[in-house]
Amino acid sequence: MYRKLTATTIFNGYQFLPKDSVLLVDENGTIVDILPATEAGNDVEFFEGTLSPGFINCHCHLELSHLKGKIEKNTGLIDFLGKIMVERNATDVEISTAIASAETEMLQNGIVAVGDICNNTNTIPQKTKQHLHYHNFIEVAGFPAEMANARFEKILEVYHQFKTHFSKTSIVPHAPYSVSTALLQKIVDYADNKLISIHNQETIEETILFQKKSGGFVDFYRRFNISMEAFEPKGKSSLQDILPNFKINQPLLLVHNVFTEEADVQYAKTFYGDLISNLYICLCPNANLYISNCLPNVEMLINNNCNFVIGTDSLASNDQLCIYNEINVLKKHFTFIPMEQLLQWATINGARALEVDDVYGSFEKGKTPGVVLLGDGVRRIV
Numbered sequence: 001m002y003r004k005l006t007a008t009t010i011f012n013g014y015q016f017l018p019k020d021s022v023l024l025v026d027e028n029g030t031i032v033d034i035l036p037a038t039e040a041g042n043d044v045e046f047f048e049g050t051l052s053p054g055f056i057n058c059h060c061h062l063e064l065s066h067l068k069g070k071i072e073k074n075t076g077l078i079d080f081l082g083k084i085m086v087e088r089n090a091t092d093v094e095i096s097t098a099i100a101s102a103e104t105e106m107l108q109n110g111i112v113a114v115g116d117i118c119n120n121t122n123t124i125p126q127k128t129k130q131h132l133h134y135h136n137f138i139e140v141a142g143f144p145a146e147m148a149n150a151r152f153e154k155i156l157e158v159y160h161q162f163k164t165h166f167s168k169t170s171i172v173p174h175a176p177y178s179v180s181t182a183l184l185q186k187i188v189d190y191a192d193n194k195l196i197s198i199h200n201q202e203t204i205e206e207t208i209l210f211q212k213k214s215g216g217f218v219d220f221y222r223r224f225n226i227s228m229e230a231f232e233p234k235g236k237s238s239l240q241d242i243l244p245n246f247k248i249n250q251p252l253l254l255v256h257n258v259f260t261e262e263a264d265v266q267y268a269k270t271f272y273g274d275l276i277s278n279l280y281i282c283l284c285p286n287a288n289l290y291i292s293n294c295l296p297n298v299e300m301l302i303n304n305n306c307n308f309v310i311g312t313d314s315l316a317s318n319d320q321l322c323i324y325n326e327i328n329v330l331k332k333h334f335t336f337i338p339m340e341q342l343l344q345w346a347t348i349n350g351a352r353a354l355e356v357d358d359v360y361g362s363f364e365k366g367k368t369p370g371v372v373l374l375g376d377g378v379r380r381i382v
């Protein structure tokens with residue numbers, strides 16, 4: 001039995017289809033065909049709004065879901081990080097209940113696949129229910145170089161626990177300001193690692209640290225008694241400093257990019273050369289507004305043909321886990337971006353970034369991408 005679906009408009013992951021197109025979907029959610037209405041026969045279901053493939057959330061921290069509403073807005077990243085460290089403890093029941101309801105929220109908001117940052121194993125029980133596809137980014141931090149071995153050994157234990165359940169798992173660095181070169185090299189060289197993600201240029205303090213070894217992070221590390229002795233500023237931006245540690249054939253998701261400048265993008269283009277499509281710019285606008293009330297220079301990034309994807313970040317820095325809401329926030333602040341382009345970022349680009357475009361991201365025969373209806377809100381149809 002097929003369902004025949006049509007709507008005011010259909011977006012197929014790449015573009016809006018000609019009017020009167022009909023999507024044929026079988027009972028397993030597999031895309032069977034896309035036909036003109038004249039060939040589709042009877043029993044076509046019509047929806048007011050736009051039909052789109054399910055959304056890909058390229059950046060989330062499901063394990064922080066219990067922090068929803070706990071951290072005040074507009075404190076800046078450094079205060080935010082301090083509060084996360086203090087507030088993240090909770091009972092097992094609080095943590096697991098919040099994880100389950102955050103996942104339900106993502107499902108209801110049309111999300112089908114998630115790139116999820118994990119510092120611990122708290123999300124494994126929920127993820128094994130397989131309601132959503134996850135790429136687990138097992139995240140490690142450690143600024144003093146002498147910590148690199150111990151931190152890496154410790155995160156390997158978390159990694160192996162995920163790996164017994166999920167093949168799509170990799171070890172990733174937290175951020176330029178929180179990993180030493182020694183630790184970064186261990187991560188990049190780890191043979192199993194195919195896909196890497198890193199929080200990038202989320203605060204101007206990161207730039208100040210890398211250029212001058214001063215600013216808020218120096219105070220932050222002093223407050224937590226963390227040694228910065230081995231860190232030598234090279235006078236470059238953080239991205240230009242760390243990028244040579246990565247491999248150009250290894251896909252990399254740069255998350256946030258609020259203070260990324262044109263010189264950084266030019267540098268990245270030169271570094272990656274023909275393999276620049278391995279570099280993804282992940283935008284999380286609601287989280288940027290929540291934490292520091294500012295947004296990346298999206299116009300400059302578009303003018304440089306960056307490869308965009310979208311993330312929600314966690315409920316610690318967002319009131320909801322909804323990619324459609326992120327799209328609408330981007331549309332509101334950057335009115336010149338066509339809806340078609342924003343939807344591409346949220347569907348096929350995200351699926352390519354998480355290496356699941358064989359299943360998700362577009363209405364193409366044989367895929368099971370999910371079907372969502374967009375209008376005033378978002379609703380899962382298939």
Ligand SMILES: [Zn+2]
Pocket residue numbers: 059060061117199255313314
């Ligand atoms: Zn994050």
